[in-house]
Amino acid sequence: MEGHESRISRASDSPGDTMNDVYAAWHEMLESEGAGLAARVAELEVRCSRQAEELLCLRSTLADALRRLNALEGRAPATSNVQRNGGGTYTERTTGTPTRELRIRQPTYRESVKRTSSYGSSASSLSQRRGPQHQSTGSLQSDSPASSSSLSPAPSPSPRATPAPLTPHPVQPYRSRNNSTSGNQSPAPASNNLTKRWNSTGDFNAQGLLPSTRFTTTKSLLNLYSKPSQNGPILKHGTHTCQYNEEDGTVRMFIRGRPVILYAPSDHENLDLSKVAPPPHNKLKLEWVYGYRGKDCRNNLYLLPTGEIVYFVAAVVVLFNVDEQCQRHYTGHTDDVKCLAVHPNKLIIATGQCAGHDRLDARPHVRVWNSVSLATLAVVGAGTLERAAAGVAFSRADGGALLACVDDGPDHVISVWEWQRGDKGHCLAETKCSVDTVVAVEFHPLDRNQIVTCGKGHIAFWTLDASNVLYKRMGIFETRDKPKYVTCLAFNNNGDVLSGDSSGNVTLWARGTNTAARQLRGVHEGAVFSLCGLKDGGLVSGGGKDGRLVLFDADLTATGTESVIEGHYGGVRVVTEGRGGQLFVGTTRNCILHGDLQLGFVPAVLGHVDEVWGLAAHPTLPQFASAGWDRLLQLWDALSHSTIWSKDIEERAQCCAWSRDGAALAVGCVSGRWLVYDPQTRELLAQHQDGTEPIQTIEYSPNNQLVAIGSRDNFIYVYQLDDAARYSRLGKCLGHSSFITHLDWSEDSQYIRSNSGDYEVLFWNATTCRQVASGAALRDVRWASAHCPLAFPCVGVWPEGADGTDINSCTRTQDGRLAATGDDFGKVKLYAYPVTQPKSLCAAYGGHSSHVTCVRFLPDDTRLLSAGGHDAALLQWLVD
Numbered sequence: 001m002e003g004h005e006s007r008i009s010r011a012s013d014s015p016g017d018t019m020n021d022v023y024a025a026w027h028e029m030l031e032s033e034g035a036g037l038a039a040r041v042a043e044l045e046v047r048c049s050r051q052a053e054e055l056l057c058l059r060s061t062l063a064d065a066l067r068r069l070n071a072l073e074g075r076a077p078a079t080s081n082v083q084r085n086g087g088g089t090y091t092e093r094t095t096g097t098p099t100r101e102l103r104i105r106q107p108t109y110r111e112s113v114k115r116t117s118s119y120g121s122s123a124s125s126l127s128q129r130r131g132p133q134h135q136s137t138g139s140l141q142s143d144s145p146a147s148s149s150s151l152s153p154a155p156s157p158s159p160r161a162t163p164a165p166l167t168p169h170p171v172q173p174y175r176s177r178n179n180s181t182s183g184n185q186s187p188a189p190a191s192n193n194l195t196k197r198w199n200s201t202g203d204f205n206a207q208g209l210l211p212s213t214r215f216t217t218t219k220s221l222l223n224l225y226s227k228p229s230q231n232g233p234i235l236k237h238g239t240h241t242c243q244y245n246e247e248d249g250t251v252r253m254f255i256r257g258r259p260v261i262l263y264a265p266s267d268h269e270n271l272d273l274s275k276v277a278p279p280p281h282n283k284l285k286l287e288w289v290y291g292y293r294g295k296d297c298r299n300n301l302y303l304l305p306t307g308e309i310v311y312f313v314a315a316v317v318v319l320f321n322v323d324e325q326c327q328r329h330y331t332g333h334t335d336d337v338k339c340l341a342v343h344p345n346k347l348i349i350a351t352g353q354c355a356g357h358d359r360l361d362a363r364p365h366v367r368v369w370n371s372v373s374l375a376t377l378a379v380v381g382a383g384t385l386e387r388a389a390a391g392v393a394f395s396r397a398d399g400g401a402l403l404a405c406v407d408d409g410p411d412h413v414i415s416v417w418e419w420q421r422g423d424k425g426h427c428l429a430e431t432k433c434s435v436d437t438v439v440a441v442e443f444h445p446l447d448r449n450q451i452v453t454c455g456k457g458h459i460a461f462w463t464l465d466a467s468n469v470l471y472k473r474m475g476i477f478e479t480r481d482k483p484k485y486v487t488c489l490a491f492n493n494n495g496d497v498l499s500g501d502s503s504g505n506v507t508l509w510a511r512g513t514n515t516a517a518r519q520l521r522g523v524h525e526g527a528v529f530s531l532c533g534l535k536d537g538g539l540v541s542g543g544g545k546d547g548r549l550v551l552f553d554a555d556l557t558a559t560g561t562e563s564v565i566e567g568h569y570g571g572v573r574v575v576t577e578g579r580g581g582q583l584f585v586g587t588t589r590n591c592i593l594h595g596d597l598q599l600g601f602v603p604a605v606l607g608h609v610d611e612v613w614g615l616a617a618h619p620t621l622p623q624f625a626s627a628g629w630d631r632l633l634q635l636w637d638a639l640s641h642s643t644i645w646s647k648d649i650e651e652r653a654q655c656c657a658w659s660r661d662g663a664a665l666a667v668g669c670v671s672g673r674w675l676v677y678d679p680q681t682r683e684l685l686a687q688h689q690d691g692t693e694p695i696q697t698i699e700y701s702p703n704n705q706l707v708a709i710g711s712r713d714n715f716i717y718v719y720q721l722d723d724a725a726r727y728s729r730l731g732k733c734l735g736h737s738s739f740i741t742h743l744d745w746s747e748d749s750q751y752i753r754s755n756s757g758d759y760e761v762l763f764w765n766a767t768t769c770r771q772v773a774s775g776a777a778l779r780d781v782r783w784a785s786a787h788c789p790l791a792f793p794c795v796g797v798w799p800e801g802a803d804g805t806d807i808n809s810c811t812r813t814q815d816g817r818l819a820a821t822g823d824d825f826g827k828v829k830l831y832a833y834p835v836t837q838p839k840s841l842c843a844a845y846g847g848h849s850s851h852v853t854c855v856r857f858l859p860d861d862t863r864l865l866s867a868g869g870h871d872a873a874l875l876q877w878l879v880d
Contacts, residue, residue: 045446046493056346060305063347063372242795242838244271248776251795253838255759255804262761262792263779277796277837280818280830283880284845284864286329288641289318290874291607294573294586298439298488298529300340301574301586304371309584310349311592312337313607314871315826315849317351319371322594322604325641330374334362336849336871341392344400347371352389352405364388366405368419380417380425381405391441397448404441404451412438414453416464428468434458440488446495454486459499461514473514480507480519490531490539492554498539500528506541508556520556524548532575542572544588549575551597563597590872606643608632608872614656614667615854615867622858624865626874627653627667635679638858638876647682649675654694660704663724668695674709676727685725690717696740701749702784706766708752710740716754718769731769735762742788746781753783755790759804786812786819786833796840797821797831809854813861818879820864822852828866828877847875
């Protein structure tokens with residue numbers, strides 16, 4: 001009986017066990033299928049992403065090809081409306097200054113060219129390859145009033161290509177394709193006045209671009225052409241109170257209530273103060289921008305499918321093709337550009353600026369524009385942003401329909417915009433982001449309506465729900481050390497968030513969570529300033545202090561491949577992936593380097609780091625020198641747009657000047673010292689100390705036998721040149737009651753004209769250093785330059801209500817037809833010379849975001865150079 005019961009018991013248990021086994025097998029099979037399905041979905045996402053990138057590259061390449069074809073044919077741009085999904089139309093504004101030129105190619109990363117020895121020895125100049133001639137292509141708005149089209153010959157090699165002695169550049173006729181229109185106006189109605197003959201399915205019809213359409217984020221080339229702006233440079237004139245005395249031929253002008261008496265030449269006709277002098281026939285076009293803003297801005301360097309890198313400096317966004325050595329410029333901003341984002345289609349750019357001088361025109365805002373046509377599509381946030389746009393980002397999972405912006409105000413408000421709704425966009429949501437500084441904002445690449453921000457002591461994960469409300473989840477570090485700053489963001493192919501921090505750590509945040517899942521400690525000594533996700537799933541991290549670039553694989557395992565940026569370039573600010581495994585690196589000392597981790601990096605862009613006050617054009621060659629408070633003295637070639645050499649002079653520089661034969665370059669310093677260098681060897685020829693106040697200006701006499709030094713101690717020191725390396729002081733001019741601002745020599749080298757900080761105009765006998773008591777006695781003296789803005793030929797450059805410090809610099813062309821000024825409001829103004837009418841029209845040009853400290857014409861009068869103060873930018877303008 002017992003055996004029979006046990007058999008019955010086992011038999012009764014058998015069906016249950018069997019069902020459990022079946023359920024377990026089913027569960028295991030479902031888990032296996034689920035894991036396989038997830039892997040296949042992830043693989044499909046990667047494939048789709050790669051195919052989308054290929055399509056975007058083809059689309060942008062086609063857009064660039066059409067722009068080039070249009071420029072080569074010399075045709076005026078066609079105009080069309082752009083389309084969006086929601087219907088309705090709007091028109092574009094054309095804003096920018098494209099430039100295509102022939103010039104010496106920069107060395108590749110295999111030809112390691114470093115800042116020469118002014119940091120070390122002078123033996124680091126390597127030969128450059130001479131690039132082939134390229135035809136200038138410009139942009140599609142070349143027929144606008146503020147544009148030009150031409151071809152430019154290849155420049156002569158710079159002295160960096162052939163070491164000392166310098167080879168003189170022959171003066172060549174030089175033209176450049178350079179288009180520029182103002183982007184500050186409201187969008188003008190488009191008119192389909194011209195058609196194109198190219199056809200392409202989806203984007204073009206038989207008449208060219210599709211008429212009456214608007215941009216969609218995924219299916220359009222976004223209106224490659226737009227109507228040229230009919231508004232040329234701004235014409236202004238001063239209407240300050242002036243009095244003209246016909247008997248003694250003097251003009252009495254008032255600056256801050258103080259009378260300034262200026263003597264007209266004897267042969268000058270009677271002055272009619274009611275007349276308005278016409279503007280000059282010539283115009284300026286922005287040809288080249290020297291510099292990059294990496295000192296205090298982040299995430300501001302990207303590579304476009306056209307081969308151009310996009311970055312900003314001052315109020316200009318630069319599109320620079322390193323291989324072809326050509327620049328185009330977007331000039332729609334009115335003050336400092338602070339942030340930049342690229343649309344998922346790689347054609348649209350968003351750039352945000354800070355508040356400027358003008359309360360209306362320079363309000364902080366974000367501009368969305370087309371990188372091909374340089375047309376402004378929308379101006380977002382004007383009147384909403386409080387201080388500046390600290391960060392911008394396009395949505396990525398939905399094709400870029402949304403734009404996120406973080407205000408730099410006290411509450412650091414984050415806002416989300418439908419940027420395509422109208423010309424000003426539509427704000428969907430906004431909320432206070434953090435009481436602490438926010439340094440980065442990014443949309444999640446795979447999850448819709450997911451945003452990540454980071455900054456001082458935090459990382460936050462945001463969700464925009466269906467009712468357009470932003471919800472925030474703070475990142476939780478748990479047992480891991482919480483950093484003082486979370487400094488940068490990136491995403492891997494799985495959608496996980498990667499963050500770098502001020503402690504040198506890299507942290508991984510699993511997709512959909514707000515808890516740190518993994519942390520790599522001590523990747524860098526000091527802060528991690530940039531994380532760059534590579535297309536193959538790898539990651540490159542950049543250190544702001546140690547200058548190291550470290551490569552990780554897709555599993556965040558260090559590969560052992562790394563590189564170190566040379567110290568004089570600064571630390572790593574931003575890293576972006578280039579073509580063929582190359583990287584572009586923006587540095588904290590305002591340089592852009594390119595190369596790879598194995599062979600190293602060479603500069604593509606060099607610039608100043610601090611205020612630039614010294615600017616001097618070579619007397620005979622198309623070269624110029626710049627010097628600033630960053631202690632750098634740099635020599636530039638204006639035709640190849642390259643740095644010939646850069647030297648650390650270990651002194652903060654305030655001014656610089658060339659000797660008349662070009663054999664010496666003098667630099668005045670803040671300490672009261674002035675130094676003389678040989679421009680060929682960079683050797684120090686002479687140094688002198690005159691007082692302890694800054695040297696404000698230096699001028700060599702036309703006969704190259706004397707040099708005048710204007711100091712902030714109210715004195716003018718006159719030296720005699722015994723030879724290139726020996727200077728002996730003749731005397732000191734005493735008489736000014738304020739610091740010296742500007743100096744001019746007479747053509748016969750006998751007299752000096754000086755301006756001071758209290759608006760005095762005095763005249764001096766150069767050989768005796770004595771003041772000429774009567775200015776009337778020198779009214780017919782011809783002056784070799786026009787650097788003194790307080791002079792009769794420059795009466796009309798002073799605006800109404802000028803306080804005497806508004807005009808920082810003044811200059812004229814060698815042929816005496818044009819004058820240019822740089823002022824405290826970031827404007828470069830061009831006048832017809834002489835500017836003797838108090839009411840004189842001028843053409844004013846923006847681009848600088850700070851006071852323009854100096855302007856100078858090149859010796860052949862074909863180009864004007866301008867230096868910015870705080871923006872540390874050098875702009876080169878073509879005189880057309």
